[in-house]
Amino acid sequence: MIKFIRPAFLLVTAVFAQPSFVQSSFQKDSTFIKKIFDEALTNGKPYEWLRILSTDIGGRLSGSEGAAKAVSYTEKVMKEENFDRVFLQPVKVPHWVRGKAETAFIFVNDKKISVPIAALGGSVATPVEGIQAEVIEVQNFLELRALGKEKVAGKIVFFNRPMDPTKLNTFDAYAGAVDQRGNGATEAAKLGAVGAIVRSMTTRLDDFPHTGGMRYGVGVPLIPTAAISTNGAELLSKSLRENPKTQFYFQQNCETLPMADSHNVIGEMKGGTHASEIIVVGGHLDSWDLGQGAHDDGSGCVQAIEALRLLKKLGYTPKRTLRAVMFMNEENGLRGGITYADSASAKKEMHLAAIESDRGGFTPLGFGIVGTAEQKTRLISWQPLFSPYGLHELGKGGGGADIGPLGQQGAVLLGLIPDSQRYFDYHHAASDTFEAISKRELEMGAASMAAMIYLIDTYGF
Amino acid sequence: MIKFIRPAFLLVTAVFAQPSFVQSSFQKDSTFIKKIFDEALTNGKPYEWLRILSTDIGGRLSGSEGAAKAVSYTEKVMKEENFDRVFLQPVKVPHWVRGKAETAFIFVNDKKISVPIAALGGSVATPVEGIQAEVIEVQNFLELRALGKEKVAGKIVFFNRPMDPTKLNTFDAYAGAVDQRGNGATEAAKLGAVGAIVRSMTTRLDDFPHTGGMRYGVGVPLIPTAAISTNGAELLSKSLRENPKTQFYFQQNCETLPMADSHNVIGEMKGGTHASEIIVVGGHLDSWDLGQGAHDDGSGCVQAIEALRLLKKLGYTPKRTLRAVMFMNEENGLRGGITYADSASAKKEMHLAAIESDRGGFTPLGFGIVGTAEQKTRLISWQPLFSPYGLHELGKGGGGADIGPLGQQGAVLLGLIPDSQRYFDYHHAASDTFEAISKRELEMGAASMAAMIYLIDTYGF
Known part of the structure; x- marks a missing residue:
């Protein structure tokens, strides 16, 4: 009869059986992930960025003045954070007005x-x-x-x-x-x-x-x-x-106007030994017009920027090229995600993985995945590293709309899974405002994505 | 090399090895627990009760008019729900005024x-x-x-x-x-x-x-x-x-006045075959005066009442006597918890278990326990029944202040563990209002406690 059986214990055993994941690397990884969360919860910046995106800029429907301001603002933020490269990618977007x-x-x-x-x-x-x-x-x-x-x-x-x-x-x-x-x-x-x-x-x-x-x-x-x-x-x-x-x-x-000019906003940390492999972390910059797009998806955007800031702040030197991508037009066209993937294909860029946060800035519970069975197993093998942070749902659910097109090019897709109970209280409504955001919950999501980037960059996928 | 290892799978295996927990009872239990959550999320009443307790009554510091109104109101609610017995237990409380x-x-x-x-x-x-x-x-x-x-x-x-x-x-x-x-x-x-x-x-x-x-x-x-x-x-x-x-x-x-008269409020469902054994579920009815005491601990009170309502509504006939207890004076004296335990001792009542919700009405994540190693093992063995509802933290953390004194009489103590990220945004402050409550999160906590009562009543502890 098995007594005192604990899932974490069993998983650690399983993980240690894998040659790439010996105890010393577990220690190193868990120490670094702790640093990520500590920095996020102590000096995190996404809450203030989101305040500006939500209350100063507000609704950001594709083609709107708000969307244009959000492009400029997130470009400015990533430049101020001294990412290696910050650039705009032109996207033609549908332009509907209420x-x-x-x-x-x-x-x-x-x-x-x-x-x-x-x-x-x-x-x-x-x-x-x-x-x-x-x-x-x-x-x-x-x-x-x-x-x-x-x-x-x-x-x-x-x-x-x-x-x-x-x-x-x-x-x-x-x-x-x-x-x-x-x-x-x-x-x-x-x-x-x-x-x-x-x-x-x-x-x-x-x-x-x-x-x-x-x-x-x-x-x-x-x-x-x-x-x-x-x-x-x-x-x-x-x-x-x-x-x-x-x-x-x-x-x-309401009225549909001619297609408008807009942009994806991309910030990059250049990779070292595997610079040609790209890991994307992103959210969508556009939002519906009724509210401030705080949860949907200002949260995902500022978390993506914060994920890279955290790694940079901790002196992490990535092997692979890391990109924070603010996708335009998820809500009514997905043109940003499609354009990004088309460009990647045209440039023969190799995207190893893409991580999206587009389910609100709530307490993170895990990551969904779109990938092979082996990739799912690898994700689950990281459970002992994630569980101290409440991330226990690994492999349930998918990636995200914006990164979907990258999946067709072989990228593993990962979707941050936050607690979903409150999301539809705010979704696409005037109630989706900055006041509905919890600073700590937002920061924990950003740290979770940074930890995921770190593990993918360290071990591949 | 172990592949595709999943904690849920392993625990189910462990659980099935226990003679009392064969597959048919697992099916029966999981079906009933699903009914509990369905009823809570479809026809749940705690949100409306909490609205009245928070916005109509408001702050409920021991000895205050609000506390007296809360005693009457929760007594009325439990009588309206036709619990077998609803009674007030006199408690002398400190009386401090701002x-x-x-x-x-x-x-x-x-x-x-x-x-x-x-x-x-x-x-x-x-x-x-x-x-x-x-x-x-x-x-x-x-x-x-x-x-x-x-x-x-x-x-x-x-x-x-x-x-x-x-x-x-x-x-x-x-x-x-x-x-x-x-x-x-x-x-x-x-x-x-x-x-x-x-x-x-x-x-x-x-x-x-x-x-x-x-x-x-x-x-x-x-x-x-x-x-x-x-x-x-x-x-x-x-x-x-x-x-x-x-x-x-x-x-x-501020001023400390003479001790005041107040009450614990108790609602009971009479047990059948094991009626002399009591299972308590509770929260504390008093709150600090600055806010409305919505999270601390109006939530716990209405969740306790709802837990019994859910079981009653589903036609559940308990073996043991179930009590929803609204403890008075947790915040500045714990007199309600002490009085309840003293009375239980004097009447030679046997309390098998006591469950408290006093960490806010947020998404439930599990239960803490104060009990023996065997009791903790039993709690963890229920993981497969709880995990569909996100209850994955079993056995981390303790019980609750009000039920603490019952622990000295041998009761197993269980504390509902909700997500803690937002709790101290509101705790003991003017911001602890009904607006900070999520209806679904509150209901899920109540359903979690009802499921716990069901399992304890069915299997003992």
Whole structure:
């Protein structure tokens, strides 16, 4: 009978069995990783950088003035940190603008009740006078299709399937609901609907509409679509139960402008013996316009810069070339990630690994991976080095949207996994502000990424 | 060479080797625990209870009107939940009152700068006109004693050792700094100081003074003592570096009144086959007066009630008697915990286990334990059942202050361990409000405690 069995003990045993990972290197590595966390938690800079990015600059949707300021600001920060090379990489980005604030009302039993909505990114405007129509509430596309054109034509379709609160990882709940936001307008338009209203992607009940990207399918009419706050959705649903003739009115002025010029921002620490191999650490610099993009994804950007600063500050001389990359346009086009990977391919750059933080600046719990079984095993073998810092989820989940295209070139992809419980309280909403950031949690994420870079640079992958 | 080794897999193997824990019971247990979390995250009630406790009732220092209201309110809640028995247990509590708001100034180079302070709980008042004196800044008691009476007498001692930000568990950082708050005034008074000012117990730099308990040593003069906000502490330290003759002024009106009558609030689900064995789950109902006591420890109280509600809602029939206990007076006397244990002893009640939540309503990460090696092994054997919910820290850390006295009667003590990164942003300060609570995180803590009760009730300990 096995007693006093402890996972850490067993893993250390397993790790020591690997020739590259003898006790002396374990000591050296754990000592260096401790230094990384100590420096991050004592003299960390990302919180102040994020304050400026969030409160001084604010929302940074691709093509906006905020996005341009964020490019200049992060370029300046990395130059001030004396990275070996800091440069901008031109990226053509979609340019969608919200226009003036949306208005929406529920008309029920002679009452006109204002509810908070926000046009979804990519949506067309309503006519200037707005749209008013009866409402069909559905939970999913199957239910919608079963209703058929007869019942849907001329109406506003209301997609009201909530994120499943029982999913412990809120990203799983998001994945199970976000088809309504991405494709709801298209599915509704196929049946002749005149508009689509989507319940906001959050498990909270509050008054914040959560925007986000949507796409129109080919060959269907472009009908306007917006997110409604969860309280608004509850009210609309209740009104419809009480009176199926309830009407909804909304007016929005959003517009898609010609493609705009923007940039990825890249800071580099040159490598030594393996300089031709590149390790990327990054986040995305653009954000939705409603909030300040503090968690999504200002956090990831400042953590990436901080990860390199930490290594530099500790006098670490990388074997490989390290790059902090602020990707532009993750939210509505992924043009930054695609452009970066295209450029890498054209220049025959060899990317060993790419690490992304794009799940908020919360307490880090581990790293997801997209790689081979051997690479996953190697990641898990580092558990004893990570566990003192609470990083125990290794290998569950994937990388990140921006670094995805690099995976097709053979890079191992790693995604920082923070605690997910609060992320969708803020995601794509006006509540995504600097006040929602914990300094220590942000710093621990940056240190976790620096530790990961150190291990990959030291041992390869 | 061991490959693809995973802790969960190994532990499951270990667990299956135990006769009491065969696969069928694992399936049954994991299914029931899933139901607990599903109910908590779908229909959870603790958030609304905590809203009332925090925003409608607010601060609940022992002896205050808020504490009395909290007793009535939690009694009402448990009666509404139809617990088998709900009763009040009389407790005599210390009754300290802050009086009107404190004032403090730094006098340096003809400038008078206001800084935020808060009298420490148990402190005496200053004279009505306040105290003004030169300041001696020290990092610890050794440094203070080395200065001696000559340099300290007639001065205000300023204890300015920060919480160590590099401690990953912020409770370790707190433990390493809180002697200044608890005993600073006594140590300063021994050397003839006229007052003691203590840097607030937080790693943040902000304008909130964090109060907390202090005690005077026997036979030393009772000098007034207060916490200063960390920004205030930084400013005072800077002023002293620039001008060692910097003076500090403070005025406070706090007072210790005669002992007051209060209560523990207890809700019970009667046991079946082992009804004489009791399992307690609790938090403390009193809080400091500056904030709303949302994290400290309104969270623990509503989580304890919710833990029993969840089991009841799922139709669980306990073998043992389950009690949700709202302990009074943890903050400045522990009279509730002592009274409860004294009563248990007098009535010859047998407490099998006691579980406390008093580390904030954050994402739960595991349970600490005070028990035998065998009990710790048993706790760890439940890892496979807990790990789907992120509960991976089993057996690190202890129980809780209120349940401590029950440990002397042989009860196993368990402390819920939530993520600690944000706790001291709010602890004992005006920032400890309902707005700082995450609904999901709170609910997950309650579900974790319900799962623990279920396992203890099912398997003993």
